[in-house]
Amino acid sequence: MNMDFIDALSEIEREKGIAKEILIDAIEAALISSYKRNFNTAQNVRVDINRQTGLIKVYARKTVTEDVLDPRMEISLDAARELNQNFQLNDIVEIEVTPRDFGRIAAQTAKQVVTQRIREAERGLIYHAFIDREEDIVTGTVQRQDTRSLFLDLGKVEAVLPLTELMPTDKFGHGDRIKAFITKVENTTKGPQIMLSRTHPGLLKRLFELEVPEIFDGVVEIRSVAREAGFRSKIAVYSRNPEVDPVGSCVGPKGTRVQTIVTELRGEKIDIVRWSESVEEYVANALSPSKVLEVDVFESEKMARVIVPDYQLSLAIGIKGQNARLAAKLTGWKIDIKSETQAEQEFGREKTYTEEMKQDSVSLE
Known part of the structure; x- marks a missing residue:
C-alpha cells in the first residue's frame, strides 16, 4: 500500500x-x-x-x-x-x-x-432513510414476483409486497408503478427489508393527505378509518375551522379528489362522513348513505341502537352487513339496526332493551 x-x-x-x-x-x-x-x-x-x-x-x-x-x-x-x-x-x-x-x-x-x-x-443509510418513513406511502416499480410476494424497486432498495397484502382487484405486471403503504422496516443481515401493503387502512389515510391540501395543512383531520380493501371504506373527518367543510374538502370540486383515490384503489367505494363529539350524530353519519331516524346510546355496553325507515333497512345494513360492519369499526361502537316497523312492534308494547331484543335485531360489530 x-x-x-x-x-x-x-x-x-x-x-x-x-x-x-x-x-x-x-x-x-x-x-x-x-x-x-x-x-x-x-x-x-x-x-x-x-x-x-x-x-x-x-x-x-x-x-x-x-x-x-x-x-x-x-x-x-x-x-x-x-x-x-x-x-x-x-x-x-x-x-x-x-x-x-x-x-x-x-x-x-x-x-x-x-x-x-x-x-x-x-445499507445503514438506506435503513435510516426508510425507518423514518414507516406508516408512509411510497411509489415503486414492479420488478419481479414469486409465489408469495411482489418485489418493488424503490430506487435504492427493493421492497416486498406480500400477495396477501394486495387488494382482490389488484392486477400488476412487470414495470407497473404502484403506490403502497410501508408497514415495517427491518435491518437484517442481508440489508434493510421494507414490507409494504395495499390493504392497510393507513394507505387510504395517506392518499387523502396527498390529495387534500386541507388535510396536509392540518385544517381538516382524519379521525378514523375503516376499510375492507378493494370493496368499500369509510373515513370520518373533522374540520378545525368552522368555515371549512371537511367532507366537501375531501370530495373536491366535482368529486375530483376522491375520484383520484378511488382510481388508485381500483374502484374501491369510499364513504366520507363527518366526525362528531356526539355519539348519536357520529353513528348516524357513519351509516351513510342510509337515512337514520333515531339513535339510542347505551354507554355501559358501548352500544348504539339505530332506527331507520323501513325502505332504508337494507341500505343501512349493506350487502352481507358491510355498511353496518364498517360503521361499527369506524365509530368503535356496537350497532344494532332496526327498521321503523320493528321498533314500533317491539317498543310499542313498552318492552325494555334486553338481550332478547338484541337477538331479534341485526347486531354487527
Whole structure:
C-alpha cells in the first residue's frame, strides 16, 4: 500500500461518509487474521498502517518472562534487553515480522474490507432513510414476483409486497408503478427489508393527505378509518375551522379528489362522513348513505341502537352487513339496526332493551 491507498480512503470518507480512521482500524484487524491464516502462525501480532504513507508493518507481540515455554508468545528477559535495556518482566515486546510479500495479501484484504464497509454503510443509510418513513406511502416499480410476494424497486432498495397484502382487484405486471403503504422496516443481515401493503387502512389515510391540501395543512383531520380493501371504506373527518367543510374538502370540486383515490384503489367505494363529539350524530353519519331516524346510546355496553325507515333497512345494513360492519369499526361502537316497523312492534308494547331484543335485531360489530 502507498499514498494512493490513503488518498482513496480519504475520497471514500468524503463521498460515503465513512471515517477514514474506522476503515483503517477495520483493515488492520482483518490483516491480523490474514497474516495468521496465510503464514500458519498462532503468535500474537499487531498490524500497523502508517496514516501518512500507507506503509504496513506486522509486529509479533511477546511477553517478557524468566522461563520461555512458548517462543511464539514469550521472550526471555535477556533477549528482550538485547533490544532495549529498559524492558522488565511481564512487559510486552514488539518485534517486526512483516513478510516480504505481505503487500499483495494486504491489498486484497483491504479491498474486501473497504467493499464490505461501503456496502454496510450504504445499507445503514438506506435503513435510516426508510425507518423514518414507516406508516408512509411510497411509489415503486414492479420488478419481479414469486409465489408469495411482489418485489418493488424503490430506487435504492427493493421492497416486498406480500400477495396477501394486495387488494382482490389488484392486477400488476412487470414495470407497473404502484403506490403502497410501508408497514415495517427491518435491518437484517442481508440489508434493510421494507414490507409494504395495499390493504392497510393507513394507505387510504395517506392518499387523502396527498390529495387534500386541507388535510396536509392540518385544517381538516382524519379521525378514523375503516376499510375492507378493494370493496368499500369509510373515513370520518373533522374540520378545525368552522368555515371549512371537511367532507366537501375531501370530495373536491366535482368529486375530483376522491375520484383520484378511488382510481388508485381500483374502484374501491369510499364513504366520507363527518366526525362528531356526539355519539348519536357520529353513528348516524357513519351509516351513510342510509337515512337514520333515531339513535339510542347505551354507554355501559358501548352500544348504539339505530332506527331507520323501513325502505332504508337494507341500505343501512349493506350487502352481507358491510355498511353496518364498517360503521361499527369506524365509530368503535356496537350497532344494532332496526327498521321503523320493528321498533314500533317491539317498543310499542313498552318492552325494555334486553338481550332478547338484541337477538331479534341485526347486531354487527
